[in-house]
Structure formats: structure tokens, C-alpha cells
Amino acid sequence: MPILEVTNITKQFGGLTANSNVSMTVEEDSITAVIGPNGAGKTTFFNMITGVYQPTSGEIKLNNESIVGLKPDMVAKKGISRTFQNIRLFDEMSVIENVLVGMHSHLKANLLSILLDFPVTKKEEIEAEKEAYRLLEYFGLSSLLNEKACNLSYGAQRKLEIARALATKPKLILLDEPAAGMNPKETKELTEIIRQMGKEFHTSVLLIEHDMKLVMGISEHIIVLDHGEKIAEGNPDEIRSNQKVIEAYLGSAAVN
């Protein structure tokens, strides 16, 4: 059963068509990748799913429920979480606080319960802190918990962003170029994290990535965009041998 169903979405910025009639599905507990040359409309596509942009036309359904027209925070509450192409952490906050912010929508505390310091709120807060710590442990960041996010190394910041996204307990997590700027060793480690976390946290993964080794290695399904249109889709083997994809993106070198 598909967790995300995108049907014929189109996005126009004035005269520029960033996405036209793109359809796709993400199966539950699967890893799906969106690839394509720069400017193909991949990030716009992500931004429409997460509610940052509203599609000009088309339908997006999460678990058979339309999420078109919802604000990003509501989309996050429905169960879609994301990371950003250019890292967007809460720089001045500590590592663990970054993850705690991710838990925002699962905490029931309200103004009154905070001001009066209800025992329920206290307990909930402690539970959340422990859970955040466990997430950090999973990503190997637990020793840095009190460090400011901006002081982390690039690779650690990427990981923290994924940890924060997972803290929202998403049904679907969108990773926008998670391996950008990483060295081969870090990329390899990240590949393993992405492969594992789907199972560990019961979440489907949709990712944009230029690193073909990573994409071909972990995705079960690949969608190729070019000039805002879907030119191919299929499993890694099909994509690798697709003539259109080779011309538009991979180049003939990748095949040989």
C-alpha cells in the first residue's frame, strides 16, 4: 500500500514551470529516490510535498488523505518530516535541544501546565529528554549532547538534521541531498544509516541525491526528473539502462 501518492502535480512560478504533471507513489517502508540534473525541479517537488509551496494543480495524498493546502507545520504533524539541502539546524541551541524541538508536536504540555509545573508535564519532559538521548545515541552523537549545533562538524550536522527529523516520528521522511559535501567515508556511513533507519523507526524514505553510488545502492524505486517532468521511473537496474536517463543525467560513462 502506498504511503504517499502524488498525482499530476504542477507548479508554475509565473511563466516558469518548475514541475509539470509529475506523478509518483512511495510504498510503505520503502526507500525511494528522486534524481535529475540541477534545476530539474527536485527541491520544488519536495517543497510541495512539505507544504512550503502549494501546487498549481494536482493532488498529494498521505495515507489516502489529501495534504494539499496544509501549512508546513500541519504537514509535519500529519507525519512528513524533512531535512534541508543547505543544512538548517537551530545553530545556537544545543544538540539535544535540536532533537527536542523535533518532538514538539508529540508533547502535550500547554501554557497552563507549564506555568503551574504539572507533574504530568514534568514527567513528559523527562521522557522526551531520554528519548532524544536515545536518538542521539543511535546516530553516534550522544557525547556531543550539550554542544551547540553550529560547532558540530559538517557530517555530524547532517546526521543531527536526520535525527531531528526522525524525532517527529514521521511516516515519511524526505532527505534533500543528505550526502552533499560529505567525503566517501561519511557517505558510506550515511548510506548505512538511511538503510537501517527505515526499519528501525518504521518510516518510508524519499530522498534527493546526486551521489549515484548511494542512490543505486539503497533505493528500491527511483524517479528521474528533467526540466520539471518525470522522464523515467523504476528500480535501479531499469534506470541505469534507460536511454533517456543516460542522455539527460547519468551520461554514457556511468553505463560502461
Add this chain to the structure above:
Amino acid sequence: MKEKLSAFKLHKTPQLILFVAFVIVTSLALYFSQKSVISFLLLLSSLLFLYYMNLKNRTKWMIGLILLFILIPFASSGGPAFQSYMEVATMVGIYVSMALGLNIVVGMAGLLDMGFIAFFAVGAYAYSIFATPQASNFMPFGHYPLDGNSFWAFLIIGAIAAAITGVLIGVPVLRVKGDYLAIVTLGFGEIIRIVFNNSDSPINFTGGAMGIASVAHPKIFGYELSFPNQFYFVTLVILLFTLFAVLRLERSKLGRSWKAIRENEIAAQAMGIPLVKTKLMAFALGASFSGMMGVVFAAKQQFIDPTSFTLMESFTILVMVVLGGMGSVPGVILGAAVVTILNLQVLTELTNWVNQLNLSGVVSIPDALSPAKMQKFIFGALLIIFALYKTNGLIPAKNRVFDEKKLASDKSNSKDNDPKGNPMTTLKDKDSKEQTKIYS
């Protein structure tokens, strides 16, 4: 020397002995002198030393409360200047509370609000209108002025009125960001003052530029509070309430979402934080602390008019927050105390001293150079110095430090969930084989 100092920082006993000695000496000096601003300031500064001492938080709070509730009022009661000390201390309390409110908006949520005094005005006018005959101009029922017992209810009404004003201003204003937000709030701050200034015809709500005089003093159990030393305690209790609220908010889900919005709006929203609602909450809460103190201010001054709520006042509170350290609760308290004392006591004392020198003919300093007139210059200079050399303020904001041991206490559980240990390392070899296969 440095080693000795760092050793001293760790030892409790010598610290405590020195602290007690300091407090005793300054208290005695204050008690027995006719008027000694220096010993009063030194006694107040003992609270700052207390903050830096290596003691448990609970002990610090206990000592601090004893100082504030007993020692400071008692020690300053010795001389004829008692009421003027208490007046200064009350004003410090009022400004600290307002600065804490503004700190929520500017420091935590990162929304630069330059019209913050408007909320203070709303609180002050709310009480003044109903605690004088003014209300009978437009209220169809009830007898006005309300008597001083209503003060306590108005603390809450003032807070709510300010919070509502905060939301009403916030809804249109929060569409813009950064510098634009500063300009728009500045405008709204002025608009509110001018509305109060002009609401004297056709129906006289606020007394216009004439202001409202003889506002009722608060009453408690039939006893009227009219002296600064009585207001000191009222202010102190409200301030402590504000402080507890702010400290709790800071460590809560709400405080975190404010900071998240300050750091990165887009990411905060992607984490499920509703931007408008959270920002409005910051506006409303910050405003309510200010509104509450507005009620105290009106009751204490007994007279308010629009000139008490000018742009300069908004800037003063902003200076307190920036000087103390944006987002840092202890910093903002210190900043507010320093600025208020500088304004009300140090500058006036210096002016008196200069005047005396002038009169006795020792020196001749022109009136234009008298310290009381240098207030803006001194603020400006202080801000420039801080912007250049101490960007984060007197006490920079610190993130809460989480205790790793406490969080890891049920580590055994998490290990059970993950019997393979670290999955990232165990699967590496398999992965690399797969990948070489793909690319071969």
C-alpha cells in the same frame, strides 16, 4: 594569581565567609549612615556575587530571598533616605519585570519589538481609568472610582488587557520580519500612546494630555499601601512570580519553540511548530508581564499621562535586554538593574554633587553638561561599547546543560532494542561489497 582565583571559585567555605562579611559590612554601613548611595549599591551587588557563588541553586535562592525580603529593606531603613532607596528598588523591580517580558519577545523568540512600552501603558491606563472618576464618563453602570481593593484584581485584568493588545497588534505586525518588524512595532507603540493622548473627546476616556491624577492607592485588608517601602514588597512578589514563570517557560516546549523560530523559521515550521501561534504567544506573554507592572506603576505614581510612555522608554527597556544579554534571564535582570540604578540614582547623585561643587564655587560646570542630561549619551556610548566588545551582553545566554548520566540511566533498555550494538559499523562490510558489485 589566576590559579588562586580559580581555586577560590571552587571553595564554598571561604566564598561564604567573604560573602557574609561583605553583606554585614555593607548593611551596617547603610544602616548607620545618613545617606550612602555607595553602600546601598554595594549591598545590592551582593545579589550579583551570590549568582556567581559555587552553591546549590536552592541555597542561592534562599539567601537571595532573605536578602531581598528582610536585609535590604531593614538595612536601608536606618537613615532618612529610606523611602528614596525603596523608591529606587521598586523602580528596579518594575523595570526588571518588564525587561524579562521583552526578553521573551526579543531574546527568545527573536522578534525585535521597539514599541514594548505600549503594553505597560495599557496596564497603567486600565487601572488608572477605573480607580479614578474617569470611568464614570463612559461606563453605564457601577460606581467609580473603584477603591484600592480592586488593585489586586486589576493586576490580572491589566495583564490580560496587555496580552489582548499584544495579540491584536501581533496579528498584523507578525507578517513582517526583521528590520521591518522593528519599524512596524515602533509605529504601533507610538500609535497606542497617541490614542491615549487623544482619547479625551468627544468622550473623555483617558484624560488626554492632562493625564489621570489621584489614582487610588492599593488596599489590603483595609490597610492602604502608599509608601515606596510597601510598594517594594508588592513589586517584589510580582517580580518573583514573573521570574518563576519565565524560568519555567524557558525550559519548556514553548521556550524551545521560541528559540527554534529565532534560529530558523523554516526549519522550526518543518518540525511542526505553528509560526503565527507561537509568535503571538511570545507577544502576548511578554506583554502581560509588562501590563501587570503598568498597574503597579500607576498605583504607585498616582498620576499617569502619555509622556511616561514615549519611544525613549521603549528604547530604555530594549537597552536593558541588549546590555544584559539577549535571551539570558540573569543577564536581563542585571541589565535592567544597572540601567535603572544608573538612571535614577547614580546620575541624580552625580548631578547633585556637581551642583554642590558649582554652588561652593570649587568648579564651574555649565548646566548643559550636568550628568542628568547625559543619560542618552551614556546609553548610546554603552551600547556602542557592548556592540563592539561584548556582543552577547553582561551575562551571555547559556543553553541548559543536560546531565548525560541521568539521560542514559536506562541504557540497558535501549541496548535490548538494538542487540547488534552499533548497526552502522556491523553492516559496513556487506555494504561495500554490494556497492562494488553495482559499479563493476
